[in-house]
Amino acid sequence: MAKTFSIKRQPGFATIAMFCFFLLYLPIATLVVYSFNSGSSIAIWEGFSLRWFQSAWNNQQVIEASVRSLQIAAVAAVIATACATLAAIATTRTAPYRGLTIKYSIINMPLLVPEIVTAVALLILFSRVKVWTGYSGLGYLIVAHAAFCIPFAYMPIRARLESMDLSLERAASDLYASSFQTFRYVTLPLLWPGILAGLMLAFVISLDDVVITEFVKSGGQDTLPTYMLGQLRRVVTPEMNAISTVFLVISLAIVTLFFFLSRTPQKDNE
Amino acid sequence: MHGIKKWFGTFQAVDDVTLEIRSNEFFTLLGPSGCGKTTLLRMIAGFELPTEGQVLLDGTDISRLLPNQRPVNTVFQNYALFPHLTVAENIGFGLKMLGKPKSEIDSVVKDMLKLVHLEGRGNNPVTQLSGGQQQRVALARALAPRPKVLLLDEPLSALDLKLRKSMQMELKRLQLETGITFVFVTHDQEEALTMSDRIAVMSTGTVRQVGSPWDIYDRPAERFVADFIGxxxxxxxxxxxxxxxxxxxxxxxxxxxxxxxxxxxxxxxxxxxxxxxxxxxxxxxxxxxxxxxxxxxxxxxxxxxxxxxxxxxxxxxxxxxxxxxxxxxxxxxxxxxxxxxxxxxxxxxx
Incomplete structure (x- = not known):
């Protein structure tokens, strides 16, 4: 075999790659390691212990913030995914027309608008709404999270719809299925992995949001990330490391699941 | 008596075509790619609407009906089987959409599996079948609701030569056994001559000649027909x-x-x-x-x-x-x- 160009064979490739991985993952590795520290320092290793995991588990504020985070993420992800599914169907199951690209851009805009701008805008809007309605519950956070999660949920669903064979839907309608039946019995079952992937992505994105939550939340509405941010301003103990480690594990699990779900379209084609 | 007549005027792909397809016949639309034969088929199925003209089925105008309102089924070029359903669920899909009771669906599916020689494969996922088997499932799925007309859009083009030959015989047998009108689209002259009762040779959106395989081969009316066939x-x-x-x-x-x-x-x-x-x-x-x-x-x-x-x-x-x-x-x-x-x-x- 003649040698083709391969980046892998360039001098120094391995070294540079290892260095990059090292830089990327060293801080995270340190964080994980020190979450098992038995001492109360995040820099001096004093022995292995699970005491900080236990301490976090017994910390009422941590539990409350976690539950709140999960509640917001769950509801916001479902809302975002529902909107994204409808948007994806509307933008893929139509003949291309003038303005379709603009629609794509509008749907994906939250990815490009600086988060701080969205945060400030929502803060101003919601403060007005609060005055008018007097409502100050978790609804604001849920709506805010749903809003910025839509493009994340939209992407995998749209990808799935675009890779779907259009003649399947045509075949269904040829076989006496109304447009609703076609959606119910053909499009939706085939789209399901995409919807789940979108849901999980939205869930993870909502779970670790800090900026928008920090601006929109009312008193006593800390989510886990904003609670941690607040704690870090005072005293830093390996308890933060322990919470972060748990967070990391959950995120990794969800992302892994996302990976496997979004792989299915290729399997279908085999 | 059942007949389809169509007049299409000033349509880009199909230019003023009038055809009468008789009941229970194996009718083939033959022509090179881009001659409008597939467009014509899609207008019978309802996936395209004619700009002008009518599609008549048993004297009733069906040209403005949605595909699911027409008693016409299609075998697609790529089969378009539902990958998330089993063989039996694929075949029963049309009847299920028509709201038929489960017992009836089951018995029709069983008959269909027998008709296309796939007995015992009902619970297999369609993705595990070979090309020839998928082809037969697609046929069974389109025949199960007993359409008045079965449309076949170059269904044999993806098969290898040997399989194609045996499927040609198979198709002809199915047409005779079911008595359903088949409208078959192909660019393969041999396929057309072997299976058809009558052939319409098409070119650039118009029908050049309609006749039996013998008419088309031995008595071509114009240079294009004579040149295209054999x-x-x-x-x-x-x-x-x-x-x-x-x-x-x-x-x-x-x-x-x-x-x-x-x-x-x-x-x-x-x-x-x-x-x-x-x-x-x-x-x-x-x-x-x-x-x-x-x-x-x-x-x-x-x-x-x-x-x-x-x-x-x-x-x-x-x-x-x-x-x-x-x-x-x-x-x-x-x-x-x-x-x-x-x-x-x-x-x-x-």
Missing amino acids: ETNFLEADVVSVSGDRARVRLSSGAEISATYPDGVTPKGKVTIVVRPEHARLGPPGSGVLEGVLDDIVYLGTDNHFHVKVDGGGTFIVRQQNAKSGPCGFSEQERVSIAINDDVAQILRD
Whole structure:
């Protein structure tokens, strides 16, 4: 075999790659390691212990913030995914027309608008709404999270719809299925992995949001990330490391699941 | 009696086509890619709407109905089987959408599996089937609701040659057993000749000729049809006289032969005639109607193709079957004569 160009064979490739991985993952590795520290320092290793995991588990504020985070993420992800599914169907199951690209851009805009701008805008809007309605519950956070999660949920669903064979839907309608039946019995079952992937992505994105939550939340509405941010301003103990480690594990699990779900379209084609 | 007539005016892909497809017949739309045959099929199915004109089924205008409102089913080129459903669920899909009771669906699915020789495969996922099996599931799925018309959009093009041959027989058998009208689209002339009761040859959005396989092959009305189906020889000739359905024409060599001509044409003056290579015979000089030099002999196993350079210009191909083993008796560059059998020459409209 003649040698083709391969980046892998360039001098120094391995070294540079290892260095990059090292830089990327060293801080995270340190964080994980020190979450098992038995001492109360995040820099001096004093022995292995699970005491900080236990301490976090017994910390009422941590539990409350976690539950709140999960509640917001769950509801916001479902809302975002529902909107994204409808948007994806509307933008893929139509003949291309003038303005379709603009629609794509509008749907994906939250990815490009600086988060701080969205945060400030929502803060101003919601403060007005609060005055008018007097409502100050978790609804604001849920709506805010749903809003910025839509493009994340939209992407995998749209990808799935675009890779779907259009003649399947045509075949269904040829076989006496109304447009609703076609959606119910053909499009939706085939789209399901995409919807789940979108849901999980939205869930993870909502779970670790800090900026928008920090601006929109009312008193006593800390989510886990904003609670941690607040704690870090005072005293830093390996308890933060322990919470972060748990967070990391959950995120990794969800992302892994996302990976496997979004792989299915290729399997279908085999 | 059931008939479909369509008039399409000023449509880009299909230009003013009127066709009548009879009940229970195997009708083929044949033509090169881009001739509008698939568009025509999709208008019968309801995936496209005609700009002008009507699609009539048993005298009822169905041209504006949605695909799910037409008693017409399609076998798609890529089969379009539902990958998330089993073989049985695929076949039963149409009946389920029609709201038929489960017991009826089950019994029809069972019959269909038997009809396409897939007994016992009902619970398999369709993705695990071979190409030929998927093809049969697609057929069963489209036949299960007993449509009035079954549309087949080049369903054999993805199969290899052997499988395609056996599926041709299979399709013909299914059509006879079910008595359903089949409308088959293909660009493969052999497929069309083998299976069809009648063929419509299409080109650039128009129907050039409609007729039985024999009509299309032996009595082509125009150059496009003659050229598209099989191999053929075109000769210039002068009309000498016309009597009944025969005309006498004089060839460039001065010899006269009799020729048939298409309906609605009165042959006169200079015309083009066609003669199929297998309808001519090679002989010693002076024995036939055209003289020339044998330019090339192409051996094809079952038969030989003799390329003859005709005196006065042009090449004429004669095809003779190798009925006996051994040399063909002619050699290249030899002077030969071509005899044309009676009633095989056809005068073209154009």
